[in-house]
Amino acid sequence: MLKQQMTQKQQLKLLPQQLMLVKLLEATTIELDERVIQELESNPALEEGAGDEATKDADSQDEFEPDMESGDSDLADYRTEDDIPDYKLVINNRSKDEKKEDIPFSADITFHEYLLDQVGLRMLSEEERSFVEYIIGNIDNDGYLRRSTTDMCNDLLFQMGQDVNEKSLNKAIETVQEFDPAGVGARSLQECLLLQLKRDDSSGARRLAVVVIERYFEEFARKNYQKITTELCIEDTDLKQVISEVLHLNPKPGSAWSTLLERNKEVVIPDFIVENDNGTLIVTLNDRNRHSLRVSPDYKVMQQQLTAEKTTSRNAKEAVQYVKQQIESAEIFIDTLSRRNTTLLTTMRAIIKLQRPFFLEGNEALLKPMILKDIAEITGYDLSTISRVSNSKYVQTEFGTFSLKYFFSQLVQTESGEEFSIHEVKDALQNIIEGEDKSHPYSDEKLAELLTKEGFDIARRTVAKYRDQLGLPTAQLRKEL
Numbered sequence: 001m002l003k004q005q006m007t008q009k010q011q012l013k014l015l016p017q018q019l020m021l022v023k024l025l026e027a028t029t030i031e032l033d034e035r036v037i038q039e040l041e042s043n044p045a046l047e048e049g050a051g052d053e054a055t056k057d058a059d060s061q062d063e064f065e066p067d068m069e070s071g072d073s074d075l076a077d078y079r080t081e082d083d084i085p086d087y088k089l090v091i092n093n094r095s096k097d098e099k100k101e102d103i104p105f106s107a108d109i110t111f112h113e114y115l116l117d118q119v120g121l122r123m124l125s126e127e128e129r130s131f132v133e134y135i136i137g138n139i140d141n142d143g144y145l146r147r148s149t150t151d152m153c154n155d156l157l158f159q160m161g162q163d164v165n166e167k168s169l170n171k172a173i174e175t176v177q178e179f180d181p182a183g184v185g186a187r188s189l190q191e192c193l194l195l196q197l198k199r200d201d202s203s204g205a206r207r208l209a210v211v212v213i214e215r216y217f218e219e220f221a222r223k224n225y226q227k228i229t230t231e232l233c234i235e236d237t238d239l240k241q242v243i244s245e246v247l248h249l250n251p252k253p254g255s256a257w258s259t260l261l262e263r264n265k266e267v268v269i270p271d272f273i274v275e276n277d278n279g280t281l282i283v284t285l286n287d288r289n290r291h292s293l294r295v296s297p298d299y300k301v302m303q304q305q306l307t308a309e310k311t312t313s314r315n316a317k318e319a320v321q322y323v324k325q326q327i328e329s330a331e332i333f334i335d336t337l338s339r340r341n342t343t344l345l346t347t348m349r350a351i352i353k354l355q356r357p358f359f360l361e362g363n364e365a366l367l368k369p370m371i372l373k374d375i376a377e378i379t380g381y382d383l384s385t386i387s388r389v390s391n392s393k394y395v396q397t398e399f400g401t402f403s404l405k406y407f408f409s410q411l412v413q414t415e416s417g418e419e420f421s422i423h424e425v426k427d428a429l430q431n432i433i434e435g436e437d438k439s440h441p442y443s444d445e446k447l448a449e450l451l452t453k454e455g456f457d458i459a460r461r462t463v464a465k466y467r468d469q470l471g472l473p474t475a476q477l478r479k480e481l
Contacts, residue, residue, distance in 0.1 A: 017332055024340040025388040029269040029288050036291050039333050045299040045326035046333060048292060111143070111254045112136060118179045131164070131172035135185065143184045143254030144192070145173065183253040190217045196249045205241040208234070212242050220246075223479045270396035272348050274359055281359055283348050285341055286396075293337065295330045299323060343381065347389045348404075350378040355407050362399030367423040370408050425456050426466050433472055438480035 027035060039046055109117070115136045119129060134156070138147050149166045156162040176185040182199040186192035190213060197210045212220055216228045229239055271289060275282045306320045352359055354374060357366040372386045379386070390404035409422045432450050436442050442450065444467065448460045472478070 017336055020333070020336045021339055021343075022388065024336060025343060025385065026392065028392050029271055029286060032291075033288060036293070036337075040293075043326055043330055043333070045296050045323070046293060046330035047296045049294045111141060112139070115139070115176070115179055115184065122175065124175075127168075128172065128175070131168060132175050135169070135172045135176050139176070139185060139254070141254050142252040143181065143186070144252075145176075145185050145187055149173070181250065181253040183250060186253075189251060192251065192253065193246060193249050196253075197245070203245075205238075205245050208232075208238060209242045209245045212239075213246070223477055225479075268394050268401055270401050271344065271393040272395040274348075274352065274395055274397045276360060276398060279360065281352055281356065283345065283352060283395075285345060289341060289344070291337060293330075293334050295327055295334070299327055299330075303327060343385065344389055344393070346379050347375060347381070347386060348395065350375045351404065351407050353378065358407075359397060362397070364423050365427045367407065367409065369422075372408065422466070425451070425458065426470055428454055428456060429463065429466055430470055430472070433467075433478070436478075438478065441475040441478040443475045 024032065024035070040048065116133065119132055119136070122132075124132065134152070135145065138152060139145050149169050152169055153164050153166055156164045173185055177195055179185070182196040183192040184195075186195055193213050194210060197206055197213065201207050201210060211232070212228060216231075219225075219227050225236075225239055228234075229236060269286065269288065271286055273284050273286060275284075303320070303323045306316065306323060309316065351370075354370050355367055357368075358364070372383050372390070375381075375386045375390075376383050390408065393404045394401055395404060428451060429447065432442065432447060444460050444464045447467070448458060448463045451458060451463065467474075
């Protein structure tokens, strides 16, 4: 039986403009470039140019000079062109086709192509060649063959109908291991190091290194040097030479063959630039964030003409409606882009206000405990907005380029009630480890005692966690002869 019933419920809906702003806030500089190009291509009423709509908000808020006495932030007056660094006066009104030239292309061959090229230099039968090429296809980007011979034989049997014995595949593996770079085709780190050492074992240190890696790899990896020197009856100086030889080897032979395109993916483009002008901090948006867009004047004229004609035909009405929609869409995008830049600058100013000492001196220990809520209270923005801005944005300073996340850290409270920034504790921990005697490195328990003496009363487990976050190994692995 059908039954009608009225219900009342609350539901939060985002307007199209709000949804667009959210997406633009999350976008990185490269993603923003792509989005602007997409809008320019899809909306004929939007074009590049020095329109007032495109720059009125961004230009009025592109500089930030904290007051030297109060430390508060104020909007700066417009600066003359003579005061602006040369790199900020570079023209930025290229066409869509010119902007696409920024996309990196690489003519470099890949790692696997490099290996396949070497197959042709070998005297191999058709069957041997097919096995070698199959092995190359199973090598990962680090240069390792991480599949067992049995698994590969089964694959060849079930997928290609070839009944191949393991001896034939092992012979193909040995052939690949003779290729450049040395160490390619290894099944383990130990084998990778041995392949490189045996490629040139003309020196005594290399021959000794082969013995150490073959017979005492686990002890060597764990830095149990005492056992190695005792059982091999060698001096510490001999083992130091072995260590030096091993450190010059490449544990990932294939890593050097990353293409130019892959390397460019790791390049960080800063969204903000902070400059220190004799104690006055000036923040600007990266020029690539400040797209100069406007509504096409031709479309405005077309709208006026179509409106003035007052025709009643269906085609004319559809034309008027289409032109109106495109103009409104262009205006909304320009306004949203301006609001994005304003939000970014306001958030960055708040971060500089709270972390001013760091931006002046670059000392990590000067970073104050700061959470998203602190910035939200200063800017008046929602926590989610601050989170989106800080999630994928970077700032360039005279001390390097940092993620905005870098400036956020929780408080560390000791048993006595004192509060410290995690950055302060990590900085002190790293200084202690750097200054330790490497022949007798400090344990985590000892590090906790030393930190307590410096005023950071934290537990051993916390020390171990911060040490891991700093990328520092345990005491045993930090040991040196």
